[in-house]
Amino acid sequence: MLVIEKATYEAIVAHARKDHPDEACGVVIGPEGSDRAERFVPMLNGAMSPTYYEFVEDDWKKLYDEMWDRDEEAVVIYHSHTATEAYPSRTDIDRAKYPTSHYVLVSTRDGAHSQTYDGPVEFRSYRIVDGKVTEEEVRVVGSYEETSEGED
Template identity: 75%
Template structure:
């Protein structure tokens, strides 16, 4: 299960809406081994495409060096789909290289990208390991402190 703070959830959705009609992408880093997505890093979609996303290789290298220096890892890797459901494409599955990460997809199709849109947003999370996709529950909390003490 992905547990994510409301502020981070809202920021991912806002990024997806802002970059529409192109796919948005980014990473949410967290302390190694914590499974807590705490530091949002919106990235530039180097492909600048409505059907494909690609991290800029230089930006990605800098991010990984920064995470390493801060003892962080990519907890969430997210991107948006602008015209289809929030489900990993074959390309998304082939590019998934972080077996410990939650792969989040947000769909901005059918008007969900508009500022005036007040309907539910399709926000889904997956584990992708060795080409196998497994959807997982998403739990949005006000803060991680709310979940302390739960097992």
């Protein structure tokens, strides 16, 4: 299950809406091994395409080096689909190289990209390991403290 703070969820959705009609992409970083998506980092889609995304190689390398130095990892790797459902494409599956990451997809089809649209968006999370896609539940919380208060 992906547990994500509401502010981070909203930031991902806002980025997807803003970049439409191109796919948006980015990561949410957290302490290595924690599974806590804490630091939202929107990235530039170097492909600038409505059907494909790619991180700008120099930007990704710089961010990866920074994560390494800070004992962090990409807890969430996200991107949007602008005309299809929020399900990984064959290309998305082939490019999924981080088995501990949650792969989040946000669909901005059907008007969800409008800045004034206040209805729900399609926001789904997957684990992708060795080409196998497993959808997982997404739990949006006000803060991570909420998740530890009620659990024993």
